[in-house]
Amino acid sequence: MSSLNIAIVGAGIGGLCAAIALRTAGHQVTVYEQAKAFMRVGADINLTPNAVRALDGLGVAAGVRRSAARPTHRISRTWDSGEETSRLPMGDEAERLYGAPQLTIHRADLLAALAEAFPLEHIHFGKRLARAEPLGSGGVSLQFTDGSETAADVVVGADGIHSAVRTAMFGAEQPRFTGVVAYRAVVPATRLAHVPNLQAFTKWWGPEAHSQIVTFPLNQGKDIFIFSTTAQASWHLESWTTQGDVDELRAAYQGFHPDALALLEACDEVLKTALYERDPLPSWVSGSCVLLGDACHPMMPFMAQGAGQAIEDAVVLARCLAAAEEPAAVQAALLAYEAARLPRTSQIQIGSRGNQWLKAGGNADWVYGYDAWTVSAA
Numbered sequence: 001m002s003s004l005n006i007a008i009v010g011a012g013i014g015g016l017c018a019a020i021a022l023r024t025a026g027h028q029v030t031v032y033e034q035a036k037a038f039m040r041v042g043a044d045i046n047l048t049p050n051a052v053r054a055l056d057g058l059g060v061a062a063g064v065r066r067s068a069a070r071p072t073h074r075i076s077r078t079w080d081s082g083e084e085t086s087r088l089p090m091g092d093e094a095e096r097l098y099g100a101p102q103l104t105i106h107r108a109d110l111l112a113a114l115a116e117a118f119p120l121e122h123i124h125f126g127k128r129l130a131r132a133e134p135l136g137s138g139g140v141s142l143q144f145t146d147g148s149e150t151a152a153d154v155v156v157g158a159d160g161i162h163s164a165v166r167t168a169m170f171g172a173e174q175p176r177f178t179g180v181v182a183y184r185a186v187v188p189a190t191r192l193a194h195v196p197n198l199q200a201f202t203k204w205w206g207p208e209a210h211s212q213i214v215t216f217p218l219n220q221g222k223d224i225f226i227f228s229t230t231a232q233a234s235w236h237l238e239s240w241t242t243q244g245d246v247d248e249l250r251a252a253y254q255g256f257h258p259d260a261l262a263l264l265e266a267c268d269e270v271l272k273t274a275l276y277e278r279d280p281l282p283s284w285v286s287g288s289c290v291l292l293g294d295a296c297h298p299m300m301p302f303m304a305q306g307a308g309q310a311i312e313d314a315v316v317l318a319r320c321l322a323a324a325e326e327p328a329a330v331q332a333a334l335l336a337y338e339a340a341r342l343p344r345t346s347q348i349q350i351g352s353r354g355n356q357w358l359k360a361g362g363n364a365d366w367v368y369g370y371d372a373w374t375v376s377a378a
């Protein structure tokens with residue numbers, strides 16, 4: 001089989017998973033990333049069993065488990081009385097049910113585990129895509145802001161919520177500010193020893209639609225991640241590194257149960273970002289360009305599926321392109337990928353926006369039981 005020359009724009013979670021999967025499928029893959037190097041920024045990621053199973057098939061299971069924690073349960077509690085409204089066993093039980101556990105990990109550690117599985121010399125840093133244009137021959141020309149150019153048979157836009165590839169394919173359209181901000185903090189577990197269920201994923205459901213506190217273990221349980229959201233229409237800054245105000249954080253959750261407040265009390269510092277999203281996109285393919293991850297389905301974090309869906313996309317895209325050589329077969333493969341993935345990610349995007357996931361019931365099978373390696377993608 002003659003391989004395709006595939007350019008991936010973006011070395012985030014989705015881009016690196018696609019790079020590993022497409023290279024394993026026999027293609028020549030080059031990744032173009034705007035950052036100068038991998039940097040330790042980003043949120044701590046809750047990888048649900050569907051995401052972990054997709055990752056395991058990429059051959060990165062050991063690397064991902066090196067620093068990850070393995071939450072014992074997924075619990076919902078009401079903000080004031082603390083009553084448990086849902087409790088799913090995770091860990092071994094998730095592994096038995098879904099073939100993989102839930103893992104919680106810093107985004108940078110996940111990127112490091114993925115980067116180990118792909119040759120560094122095929123990742124070009126400091127390459128910010130400016131334009132992508134179809135070539136008469138059927139391929140795509142890529143132009144970068146440093147003036148350099150390249151061409152590829154297929155371009156994968158894995159360049160996140162502000163995707164330049166998406167703009168080149170479908171025109172400019174800005175993501176929408178949701179009116180919601182997120183706070184993030186990491187605290188040593190020893191400082192929270194008095195809080196119950198510390199090694200579980202717990203979500204405290206607040207009185208307003210987007211008022212919530214989530215906590216889960218990190219670094220094999222040595223640290224505890226605290227993530228909270230609340231409405232704040234005046235704050236528009238989208239950032240992985242901007243410091244928030246700890247007093248403002250605590251003030252936003254007055255009246256919450258003492259177990260939840262104890263989490264906030266333990267925070268010395270906190271990061272703050274505005275949350276943006278988009279509506280489901282009707283098509284992910286234009287000519288030889290295709291999108292995955294946040295480039296085509298950025299979503300609210302309320303089902304913890306943004307990265308998981310990007311990982312699933314990468315696996316299914318590589319499966320669809322595995323045997324494609326001729327332009328007609330490549331087109332068919334890209335459309336098969338879109339058909340296999342778009343309904344699921346749209347449902348999850350809309351579900352995340354509604355923020356009711358596992359609030360009071362407990363069946364997570366349609367999300368956690370999905371297997372990107374075997375799902376029909378003809």
Ligand code: FAD
Pocket residue numbers: 009010011012013014015032033034035043044045046047127128129130158159160161162163164182273292293294295301304305306307308309310
């Ligand atoms: P990104 O991670 O955004 O990567 C895009 C890459 O493309 C970046 O490296 C960027 O530098 C590069 N790039 C961008 N533009 C260009 C360009 N023009 N040229 C070249 N390179 C470019 N998901 C979960 O599954 N679980 C969670 O618990 C979770 N929690 C979250 C919490 C918060 C607060 C937020 C905001 C998101 C959360 N997510 C979570 C979502 C998750 O972070 C994203 O869905 C995921 O990172 C998307 O991966 P991606 O590879 O598609 O895009």
